[in-house]
Amino acid sequence: MNGHKSNETRKLAIDYYLSNxxxxxxxxxxxxxxxxxFKRWLKQYRR
Numbered sequence: 639m640n641g642h643k644s645n646e647t648r649k650l651a652i653d654y655y656l657s658n659x660x661x662x663x664x665x666x667x668x669x670x671x672x673x674x675x676f677k678r679w680l681k682q683y684r685r
Contacts, residue, residue: 651671652680662677662680
C-alpha cells in the first residue's frame with residue numbers, strides 16, 4: 639500500500655480501533671494499510 643508507517647501512526651490506528659465500534663477492515667482503510675498489516679500491529683500491541 640503506502641510503505642512504512644511510523645510508530646505514531648500505528649499507535650493512532652490501534653487507539654482508534656480500541657476506542658470505536660469499528661472493524662479491523664474499516665480501520666485498515668482509514669489508515670491506508672492492509673488488513674493483514676493492521677492485524678499484525680494489533681497482535682504486537684497485545685503481547
